[in-house]
Structures are given as structure tokens and as C-alpha cells.
Amino acid sequence: MAACGQTPAVVIGVADHGESDKIVTCYCPGLGKLKGIAKGAKRSRKRFVNKLELFSLLEIQYATGSRTSLVRIDQAEMLTPFPTLRRSYDAYAGAALICELLLNWTRENDGDDELFALVVWALTQLDQGQPVGDTLVLFQIRMLDLLGYRPRLHGCLECGGLAPAGAPYRFSPSRSGLLCSRCGCRQTGAVPDQASLSLSTVMLLLKAQDLPREKLSRLRFSPAAARESLTMLRHYGTYLLQREIYSWNHLGCLAAG
Numbered sequence: 001m002a003a004c005g006q007t008p009a010v011v012i013g014v015a016d017h018g019e020s021d022k023i024v025t026c027y028c029p030g031l032g033k034l035k036g037i038a039k040g041a042k043r044s045r046k047r048f049v050n051k052l053e054l055f056s057l058l059e060i061q062y063a064t065g066s067r068t069s070l071v072r073i074d075q076a077e078m079l080t081p082f083p084t085l086r087r088s089y090d091a092y093a094g095a096a097l098i099c100e101l102l103l104n105w106t107r108e109n110d111g112d113d114e115l116f117a118l119v120v121w122a123l124t125q126l127d128q129g130q131p132v133g134d135t136l137v138l139f140q141i142r143m144l145d146l147l148g149y150r151p152r153l154h155g156c157l158e159c160g161g162l163a164p165a166g167a168p169y170r171f172s173p174s175r176s177g178l179l180c181s182r183c184g185c186r187q188t189g190a191v192p193d194q195a196s197l198s199l200s201t202v203m204l205l206l207k208a209q210d211l212p213r214e215k216l217s218r219l220r221f222s223p224a225a226a227r228e229s230l231t232m233l234r235h236y237g238t239y240l241l242q243r244e245i246y247s248w249n250h251l252g253c254l255a256a257g
């Protein structure tokens with residue numbers, strides 16, 4: 001049965017379809033990932049012009065069909081275009097990574113209000129010129145938590161320690177947790193040296209896991225801490241997804257591959 005609906009939506013993917021249509025993929029709070037066709041979007045000035053763009057926060061009206069998961073997007077109202085992040089290469093690259101992560105991590109009919117709020121928070125941070133590295137670390141550490149893949153950072157998985165003597169720590173993607181330098185040497189399966197974490201970085205990530213979202217922007221990472229964290233998150237995400245996320249390659253020196 002066909003039905004109509006209305007929802008906030010962040011555009012995470014756009015592609016041309018034929019002469020005049022667009023296929024738009026959104027992330028929505030109640031619905032999760034939603035793929036829709038906007039008929040005449042390349043022609044219709046009134047309904048869609050400049051709205052169906054990557055990163056835009058919209059209120060969309062849609063209709064579902066009975067035979068396909070593709071919905072028909074009938075109207076889109078712009079809530080926030082995030083104009084500033086489109087003018088900075090790094091902010092744009094950071095927002096593109098957020099979209100690609102959502103495309104790969106989320107599913108249709110599997111919404112999460114908190115993940116939606118986190119996406120809007122992260123895009124707002126980038127739009128306001130907050131540090132790209134910090135924003136990407138905070139977004140991903142919280143996203144993993146919401147998806148059920150919270151990294152275990154409270155101590156070494158083997159000896160339980162979290163102290164200067166154990167540094168640098170290494171993160172094991174296959175075990176979702178830390179190994180201290182002593183236990184890490186005896187283990188196989190730990191990631192190479194470039195994904196090591198200093199004790200101060202581990203402490204920052206622990207804070208990032210537990211602070212209320214509205215206080216997250218108080219955390220500040222040094223360039224070294226952001227790089228260590230992002231390298232760890234990149235390795236962990238690649239291990240979990242079993243696939244590369246291309247947008248990492250546009251983030252230059254923010255994270256090692």
C-alpha cells in the first residue's frame with residue numbers, strides 16, 4: 001500500500017537519474033537511511049532548486065510505493081544548508097566522510113534519533129569552523145557507540161592496566177580494545193605501530209565516550225592526538241566494515257592509511 005510521510009532528513013548522497021530526475025539518499029531520525037527519487041528535480045525550479053544537495057538538512061515530504069523501497073520525494077523544505085562548510089576544502093572533506101560512513105553503516109527502516117542528532121551536531125561544528133579532526137574523532141567515537149561497537153578503552157585487555165608505564169597503547173580492531181606496550185608485544189593481531197595511542201589520547205577518547213553530546217565541543221585534541229585517534233578509527237572501521245571508505249583519502253595528513 002502506498003503511504004505518505006514527512007520527516008527531517010540529511011542528504012548523504014545525490015546522483016542524477018535520466019534527463020530530469022535525481023536519486024537522493026538521506027538519513028532520517030525515525031526511518032534511518034531513505035532512498036528516494038525526486039522527479040523533475042533537475043528542471044523544477046520551485047520545488048527542489050538548490051535543496052537536494054549533499055549535506056543539506058531538509059524537511060521532506062515523500063510517498064512510498066508498494067513494490068519498491070525507493071520512495072518518491074514530493075517536496076523539500078530547506079532547514080539548514082550548512083553554507084560555510086562548502087567553502088572550506090577540509091570541512092567539505094570531513095562532511096563527505098560523515099556521509100560515506102552513514103551510507104555504509106546505516107540501513108533502511110532502522111532509524112536512531114540520537115545518531116541523527118549527532119550527524120546534525122557534527123555538520124554544525126564543521127559549518128561553524130570548528131577543528132575538522134576533532135569533529136571527526138568525536139562523531140565517530142559516538143557513532144560506534146550507538147551502533148554497538150564501542151571501543152573498550154578503560155584498560156589493557158590483557159593486564160587491565162592504564163598507566164604511563166604501559167604506553168604507548170595499541171588498539172586491536174579484532175578485539176575492540178587496547179593492549180599496553182608490554183602485552184601488545186606478545187600478541188598477534190594488533191595493528192601496526194602507526195595506530196598506537198598515547199595515554200593522554202586514550203584519556204581524551206574515554207571522555208568523548210561519556211560526555212553529554214551538548215558538551216562534546218568542549219573537548220580539544222592536539223594535532224597529534226587527533227591524528228592518533230583518527231588513524232585508530234580508520235583501521236577499526238575498515239576492519240568492521242571489511243571495506244575501505246574512500247573519503248579518508250581526501251583528508252590528507254589527518255589520518256594514516
Ligand SMILES: [Zn+2]
Nearest residue numbers: 156159180183
Ligand atoms: Zn597489558
